[in-house]
Every structure is written in C-alpha cells, then in structure tokens.
Amino acid sequence: MAFVGQVLVILVIVIHLYIMWFEMFAWTTRGPKVFRNFAKDMFEPTKAMAANQGLYNGFLAAGLIYSLFINDAGWQWNISMLFLIFVAVAGVYGAATASKKIIYVQTVPAILAMAAISF
Numbered sequence: 001m002a003f004v005g006q007v008l009v010i011l012v013i014v015i016h017l018y019i020m021w022f023e024m025f026a027w028t029t030r031g032p033k034v035f036r037n038f039a040k041d042m043f044e045p046t047k048a049m050a051a052n053q054g055l056y057n058g059f060l061a062a063g064l065i066y067s068l069f070i071n072d073a074g075w076q077w078n079i080s081m082l083f084l085i086f087v088a089v090a091g092v093y094g095a096a097t098a099s100k101k102i103i104y105v106q107t108v109p110a111i112l113a114m115a116a117i118s119f
Contacts, residue, residue: 008113009064009080012087015109016061023054035099060087080117084110 022030027050028043043050063083070076091106 002116002119005080005113005117006068008109008116009068009084012084012109012113013061013064015105016057016064016087019106020054020058020061023050023057025054027051027054037099056090060090077117081114084114084117088114 022034027047031038031043031050032040060083063086064080067076067080067083070079087110088107091102091108091110094102094106
C-alpha cells in the first residue's frame with residue numbers, strides 16, 4: 001500500500017476510534033454538544049444504543065488496523081477496501097438518517113482512502 005493510502009487509512013482508523021470513544025464513553029457528556037438537534041433528555045435513555053453503535057465503529061477501525069499488518073499486497077488491498085466500503089456505506093446511511101455532516105466525517109475520508117490505495 002502506498003504511503004498516501006496508508007496515511008488515509010490511518011486517518012479513517014483514528015476517526016473511527018474517536019467515534020467509538022465518543023459513542024461508548026462520552027455520549028451523555030459530549031453528545032449534547034455534538035448533536036444539538038437531539039433532545040438533551042434523550043441522551044441518557046439512548047446511552048446503551050450509542051455504546052452499541054460505538055462498538056461497531058470500533059470493529060471498523062479494528063478491520064482497518066488489521067489490514068495494515070497484512071503482508072500480501074493483494075489481500076491487504078482486499079481487506080482495506082472491504083472495511084473502507086463498510087465505512088463509506090455507514091457514512092451515507094448516517095448522513096441520510098442522523099446528520100448530513102456525517103458524509104464529510106466518514107464517507108469522504110473513506111472514499112479518498114479507497115482512491116489512494118487503488119492507484
């Protein structure tokens with residue numbers, strides 16, 4: 001994987017580790033500041049749901065971390081693309097259902113990383 005591709009994959013990893021932390025451990029404290037259109041009294045009742053979502057974001061990061069340690073270039077590309085596609089699709093769905101900003105936070109970096117590792 002080329003240097004730029006690795007850097008972009010690492011950026012996507014960092015974003016998803018942050019999202020995991022945010023949704024699993026800071027949902028009730030930081031959540032109201034991030035999701036202002038969500039009623040403040042709904043953060044505590046949705047804490048478990050957010051933690052579940054955070055866990056899935058952690059799985060996305062874990063898959064991308066794993067891809068960095070694969071020695072075979074073909075398999076590294078396959079696994080990287082698989083998890084980047086997962087990230088991009090999750091970003092599109094999140095933008096459609098939660099906040100339009102998610103497209104810029106998740107989908108755009110994933111697509112840039114896919115392009116970089118493909119060339």
